Each structure stands twice: as C-alpha cells, then as structure tokens.
Amino acid sequence: xxxxxxxLVSTVFVNNIVLVKILGLCPFMGVSKKLEAAVGMGAAxxxxxxxxxGSSYLISKYLLGPDLSYLTxxxxxxxxxxxxQFTEIVVKKVSPVLYQVLGIYLPLITTNCAVLGIPxxxxxxxxxxxxxxxxxxxxxxxxxxxxILFAGIRERLEAADVPEPFRGGSIAMVTAGLMSMAFMGFxxxxx
Amino acid sequence: xxxxxxxxxxxxxFLGSLLGYASIRFHVQGxxxxxxxxxxxxxxxxxxxxxxxxRPYAEAIAEGRAEINQCPPGGEANIHKLADLLGVEFxxxxxxxxxxxxxxxxxxxxxxxxxCTLCIQACPVxxxxxxPKHMHTILSQECTGCELCIEPCPVDCISMVPVxxxxxxxxxxxxxxxxxxx
Numbered sequence: 580x581x582x583x584x585x586x587l588v589s590t591v592f593v594n595n596i597v598l599v600k601i602l603g604l605c606p607f608m609g610v611s612k613k614l615e616a617a618v619g620m621g622a623a624x625x626x627x628x629x630x631x632x633g634s635s636y637l638i639s640k641y642l643l644g645p646d647l648s649y650l651t652x653x654x655x656x657x658x659x660x661x662x663x664q665f666t667e668i669v670v671k672k673v674s675p676v677l678y679q680v681l682g683i684y685l686p687l688i689t690t691n692c693a694v695l696g697i698p699x700x701x702x703x704x705x706x707x708x709x710x711x712x713x714x715x716x717x718x719x720x721x722x723x724x725x726x727i728l729f730a731g732i733r734e735r736l737e738a739a740d741v742p743e744p745f746r747g748g749s750i751a752m753v754t755a756g757l758m759s760m761a762f763m764g765f766x767x768x769x770x
Numbered sequence: 771x772x773x774x775x776x777x778x779x780x781x782x783x784f785l786g787s788l789l790g791y792a793s794i795r796f797h798v799q800g801x802x803x804x805x806x807x808x809x810x811x812x813x814x815x816x817x818x819x820x821x822x823x824x825r826p827y828a829e830a831i832a833e834g835r836a837e838i839n840q841c842p843p844g845g846e847a848n849i850h851k852l853a854d855l856l857g858v859e860f861x862x863x864x865x866x867x868x869x870x871x872x873x874x875x876x877x878x879x880x881x882x883x884x885x886c887t888l889c890i891q892a893c894p895v896x897x898x899x900x901x902p903k904h905m906h907t908i909l910s911q912e913c914t915g916c917e918l919c920i921e922p923c924p925v926d927c928i929s930m931v932p933v934x935x936x937x938x939x940x941x942x943x944x945x946x947x948x949x950x951x952x
Contacts, residue, residue, distance in 0.1 A: 638781075642777055642781070643777065646773065647774055647777060649774075650774055650777065650778065653778070654777070654778065654781055657778075657781055657782060657785065658781070658785070661785035661788065661789060664789050665788060665789060665792055668789070668792045668793055668796050669792060669796055671796070671798055672796035672797075672798055675798075
C-alpha cells in the first residue's frame with residue numbers, strides 16, 4: 580500500500596512528466612493559453628493515460644512477451660490510437676457536454692509523447708499491473724496539474740507589462756523553466 | 771517473424787472491430803429538427819440574426835432561445851415556412867435585425883483596393899480571393915450577399931450590386947396569400 584502511495588507522489592511531484600522528464604511539451608505550450616482548455620486537456624489526458632498504461636502493460640506482458648519485445652513501441656502506438664478513438668465515440672454518445680468541453684483535445688492526445696512515454700517507462704521500470712495503472716494516473720495528474728498552473732500563469736502574463744522582446748512564446752518558455760526549477764525542490768521528497 | 775505479423779494483424783483486427791462496433795453501437799443521431807430548420811434558412815451566414823451563422827441560429831430556434839423572425843435575408847417567405855414547420859404563429863420580420871433587401875452580391879472596386887486582406891478574413895463563405903498587397907476580387911457565384919465584408923474595408927471599396935434577374939435565376943414570387951396571412 581505504501582509503495583503505491585509512493586509511486587503516486589513520486590510521479591505527480593518528484594518525477595513530474597512535464598517539468599522533470601520533459602515529456603508532453605507540445606500540449607504544455609500549445610494548450611495552456613486558456614484555463615478552460617487546459618482543464619479539458621488535462622481531464623482527457625488523465626483518462627486516456629490511465630487506460631493506456633493499463634492496456635499497454637497487458638499487451639506487453641501477455642501478447643508480446645520477451646520474444647516480440649521489438650514490437651513494443653509500434654503496438655503501443657496502435658493501442659493508444661485505438662483507445663483514443665474508442666473514448667471519443669463513447670464520450671460523444673454518453674456525455675455530449677463532456678464531448679464539447681474536450682472537443683479537439685481528445686484526438687490530439689494520440690500524438691502526445693507523454694502518453695507513449697509513460698507505458699514505455701512502465702516497461703523499463705518493470706512495474707506490475709496496479710503499479711502501471713498508478714504510474715499512468717499519477718503521471719497524468721501531474722501533467723494536468725502543471726498544465727493548469729501554467730495556464731493560470733499565462734493568463735496573468737497576458738495582462739502583465741512584459742518587455743517587448745520577451746512577449747508571447749519567449750516569456751512562456753522562461754516561465755516554464757522557472758516552474759521546472761521550482762519542481763526540482765521536490766526531489767528530496769521520495770528517495 | 772510470422773508471430774510478429776500475426777500479433778500485429780490480430781491487434782489491428784481487434785481494435786478495428788472494436789471501433790467499428792462502437793461506432794454502430796454508440797451512433798449519435800443529429801437533432802432532426804435542427805437539420806430541418808437549417809435547411810430552410812438561406813445559408814448566407816450573415817449573422818444579422820445575432821448568432822454566428824445559420825446553423826447556430828437553427829439550434830437556437832430548436833431550443834426555443836430565439837424567435838423565428840430574426841432572419842432578414844430569408845424574408846417573410848422563410849418566416850412562413852418556419853412557422854409552418856414549428857407550428858407557431860407567423861410574426862413579421864423583427865426590424866431590429868435589418869430589413870429584407872433584394873438579393874445582391876458584393877463588388878470590389880479594383881482601382882481602390884489596397885490588398886489588405888481584411889475583407890477576406892471577414893467573409894464567412896470564402897467568396898473573396900486575393901493575396902496581401904494584391905487586389906482582391908469576389909467570386910459572385912459564391913457570394914451570399916451578407917455584407918460582412920463592407921464594414922472592415924479601410925478604403926470603402928466594396929459595394930453591394932443587386933443581382934440582375936435573368937432567365938437562369940428568375941423564380942416565382944411567393945404567393946401573395948402568404949404575405950397577407952400575417
């Protein structure tokens with residue numbers, strides 16, 4: 580039980596997927612201009628990542644095994660793309676409101692490197708099924724948290740008096756760097 | 771090698787059939803009423819009704835958020851059709867949203883045009899062609915006469931030209947009893 584909690588805390592804060600592992604930077608920079616969009620993207624990613632890391636574990640363990648391990652990456656991509664499509668169809672039917680909120684971000688997740696990175700990291704760290712699920716969920720929660728924080732900061736930056744050469748993308752990059760350094764402070768939390 | 775091919779095709783087959791099944795099982799039917807209202811609206815996308823386009827206006831009517839008399843390009847005839855479809859009383863066109871005008875298309879005075887592309891951005895149906903610093907022109911077959919390009923033009927080179935009635939575009943006038951019924 581304690582080890583599960585440790586995985587969660589470690590993936591959310593210490594090994595944050597965006598700020599420490601530097602994965603999933605495209606949505607981090609791209610979808611962080613508005614707070615609402617960031618929340619939608621975070622929710623969609625959390626759902627897909629949790630499901631994706633669970634099913635990728637099952638595939639690599641029971642379908643591929645050690646003989647076919649060279650198929651890992653391509654089969655993960657196929658499975659994740661399938662899950663994303665399936666999720667989109669189901670959400671469209673079950674909850675049109677949620678579908679409207681998530682909008683374009685749902686299919687965008689297919690090309691999110693964090694979503695492929697976490698199942699591959701799971702494999703590397705030899706996690707079991709529950710650990711994989713938790714690792715996926717923790718990574719996604721960490722991603723959403725950072726995305727929402729960053730979106731909040733960027734909304735304020737819009738109104739701030741930023742020097743001309745730093746406007747727009749540059750100040751966003753500087754902010755991301757500072758946030759990354761702040762997250763380094765968590766590194767002593769879990770050994 | 772054969773294993774790999776089998777595994778990958780099996781995976782693809784499984785996911786494909788799952789998605790195929792899901793798309794049938796979870797098929798979403800569009801709102802039939804919205805489709806019907808949208809078919810009646812003139813598709814000028816002029817936004818005079820206060821909505822971004824014809825489709826959002828149709829959705830608003832279907833949900834009861836909007837009156838049926840907010841569409842100047844459609845005119846009285848369209849309001850009659852909408853009233854029949856929805857089973858509500860006919861209302862004359864709300865003057866707040868504009869008046870019914872003869873069908874016309876926009877025309878760019880090419881001597882005055884400075885090629886600023888502002889009208890291209892305003893056009894809801896992509897009926898204006900042109901590039902920055904080159905003069906623009908309007909594809910009159912595509913133009914819906916919505917007048918949205920007139921406002922942004924900085925040199926006022928766009929004017930509305932009524933479409934001349936020719937043998938190919940002449941239509942019967944709506945029967946007069948429809949107009950009197952209101």
